[in-house]
Amino acid sequence: MQVEFNNVNAVTKQITINVPVEIAxxxxxxxxxxxxxxxxxxxxxxxxxxxxxxxxxxxxxxxxYFLKDSVNDFFEAAVEEHQINYLLFPExxxxxxxxxxxxxxxxxxxxxxxxxxxxxxxxxxxxHPVTIESEVDKYLEELRKENGRIIDVEEAQxxxxxxxxxxxxxxxxxxxxxLFAGTEPPSRSFEDLVGAxxxxxxxxEFSGMMIKLISKNAKLNLDNETYYPCSLIVGGINRxxxxxxxxEFAKDMEFEDMAAMRAKIEDDLRLKxxxxxxxxxxxxxxxxxxxxxxxxxxxxTIDYLAKKEAEKSPYAQYRQYxxxxxxxxxxxxxxxxxxxxxxxxxxxxxxxxEMVEEYITHEAILADYTVEAYKEKNKEELASESYRDxxxxxxxxxxxxxxxxxxxxxxxxxxEATETTETEGEEx
Numbered sequence: 001m002q003v004e005f006n007n008v009n010a011v012t013k014q015i016t017i018n019v020p021v022e023i024a025x026x027x028x029x030x031x032x033x034x035x036x037x038x039x040x041x042x043x044x045x046x047x048x049x050x051x052x053x054x055x056x057x058x059x060x061x062x063x064x065y066f067l068k069d070s071v072n073d074f075f076e077a078a079v080e081e082h083q084i085n086y087l088l089f090p091e092x093x094x095x096x097x098x099x100x101x102x103x104x105x106x107x108x109x110x111x112x113x114x115x116x117x118x119x120x121x122x123x124x125x126x127x128h129p130v131t132i133e134s135e136v137d138k139y140l141e142e143l144r145k146e147n148g149r150i151i152d153v154e155e156a157q158x159x160x161x162x163x164x165x166x167x168x169x170x171x172x173x174x175x176x177x178x179l180f181a182g183t184e185p186p187s188r189s190f191e192d193l194v195g196a197x198x199x200x201x202x203x204x205e206f207s208g209m210m211i212k213l214i215s216k217n218a219k220l221n222l223d224n225e226t227y228y229p230c231s232l233i234v235g236g237i238n239r240x241x242x243x244x245x246x247x248e249f250a251k252d253m254e255f256e257d258m259a260a261m262r263a264k265i266e267d268d269l270r271l272k273x274x275x276x277x278x279x280x281x282x283x284x285x286x287x288x289x290x291x292x293x294x295x296x297x298x299x300x301t302i303d304y305l306a307k308k309e310a311e312k313s314p315y316a317q318y319r320q321y322x323x324x325x326x327x328x329x330x331x332x333x334x335x336x337x338x339x340x341x342x343x344x345x346x347x348x349x350x351x352x353x354e355m356v357e358e359y360i361t362h363e364a365i366l367a368d369y370t371v372e373a374y375k376e377k378n379k380e381e382l383a384s385e386s387y388r389d390x391x392x393x394x395x396x397x398x399x400x401x402x403x404x405x406x407x408x409x410x411x412x413x414x415x416e417a418t419e420t421t422e423t424e425g426e427e428x
Contacts, residue, residue, distance in 0.1 A: 003078050010113050010296040014093070017078050019070075019103035027073070028099065031066045067095050071105055086111050087301040110298035115342040117293055120400050126409040127284035129277045136265050140245055143253075148242040156196045156237045158182035163235035168211060168228050177214040181237075187315070188214055193234070200234045209314055224314055275365045281406060282397040286339050295338070302330050340393045347396050351388050359391040 002018040019027075071092055078084065086109035097103035156162050160181045167174045181193035187210055192202055206214075208222030211230070222228065243249050247257040255261035306326035310319040360382070364374035381387050 001074065001078055001081065003082050008108065011298045012108060012110050012300075014106065014108050015078070015084070015090075017074055017103075017105040017107070019074050019097075019105065021100065021102050024070075024097060024101075024103040025099065027070055028066060031069065032062065035062050035065075067097065070103070071095060071107070074103070074105055075107060084109070087298050088304060091300070110301050112341065113295045113297075113338055115293055115295060115338065115346075117289060117342070117346060119292065120347070121403045123285065123288055123292075123400065123404040125281070125284050125288045125401075125404045125406050127281055127406045128408060129280055129406075130273060132266055132270060132273045135269050135273050135276075136262055139265050139269065140262075144242050144245055144249070147249075147252075148240045150238050151241055153237050153239050154197055156181040156193050156234075157239065158194055159184070160193075160237055160239045162190075162193050162196065162237050165233040165235060166211070166215065167231040168206075168222075169230070170222075170228065171220070175211070175215040175217065177211075177216075179214055179232075190232075196234050196237075198234055198237060202232045202234070204230045204232060206230050225316060272365055272368070275362050278362065278398065278401075279366070281401050281404075282394065283336075284406065285397050285400050285404065286336055289339050290335050297331055297334055302327055302334065305330050340389075343396050344389065344392055347399075349392055349396060349399075351392050351395075355395055356382075356388070356391050359394050362394070 001020065001023070004016040004018075006014045006016075008014055071090075075090055079086070088110070090107035090109050092105070092107050094106040095103070153160065158181055162179050162181055164177050164179055165174045166177045178188075179193060180189040181191075181196070182189050183191050190202075190204060192204065196202065205227045207224065208220070208226050208228065209224040211222055211228065212218050212220050212224075243252075245258065250256070250258040250261040253261060255264065306323045309326045310323035313319055313322055360374060361371055364371045367374060369377065375382060378387075
């Protein structure tokens, strides 16, 4: 088969496939014989009518199905013969064929961009390193939350957990459920509970999906999108209370004071923080390479993947927002993947056993594992080619980082608010 390629843009090609007459005719005859087995024509047993009669009576319908099937077969053959790499499925633009002629198929595909980086050495790279102070703050905050305690309260505030008995129109027995007072999270909260007391009765309208979630009963005969009138009787109200991060808290953790506790945590986190910033700098280099070598992304593929992910959400009202978020996420993942793929092609580097061990140590430190525990947990992955690609990615970026100059960018200036003054009684 003759195949012609035309670039639509950097990530899109139009492919014209010319299928020779004899191949197209042979495929049609084979399809016709197969279809004839299921065709009933008066005067003949099913599947026994002459092919020329079947073709004459059903050619329009059969031809439509034949062309749709043939596109897949001939495109796959062209892909194998010409080693065509593409994303997702081809978009069929046109099919032309009449019996006795060659078949001409026009499809459009999206593919990875091919990049040649204009500069890899001595880059000036903006970055935002993770400070050891922020990591200590984060660690202390997590520790504070771990030491929270639950207390019973009389009046609900935002974020309090409220036990309710909920009566839903159309359901005979009341349901036992748990809601959060306020607005977060949106699928499990009720704003009118703020200020409520035990024994209070409230009226509400909840979606079928929300009722199933808060009552932990997915088998209720309710439509997920329909809103149902509900009556709520407030039961127990409890609140999570967290300790203050002060010297008393430090003493409870067996430190002399908070300063001593912070110093010990900082010392424990220092090595991990250094490795975190290796990754921060690596991703900063990827962002810099994208800015300097700006390239197109396969937007049809991104739109398709984002839509498929958003459709998994049971909340139809959030799908448009989720689709937008998935587009951003998938785009970022593709930028990273394409830059790394092309760096591996452009930069000659042999991955040694020593490099693999160093990368394993790096990953183990980030995951808070010993090297031995990390190896045991990721035994199968360590033997894969993709893991060695990850090692190569890491060291290519570290080599680029060794000649780069990193800087923290100045914050964007905010536009100044303009003041308007009015003079009472003054005419213009």
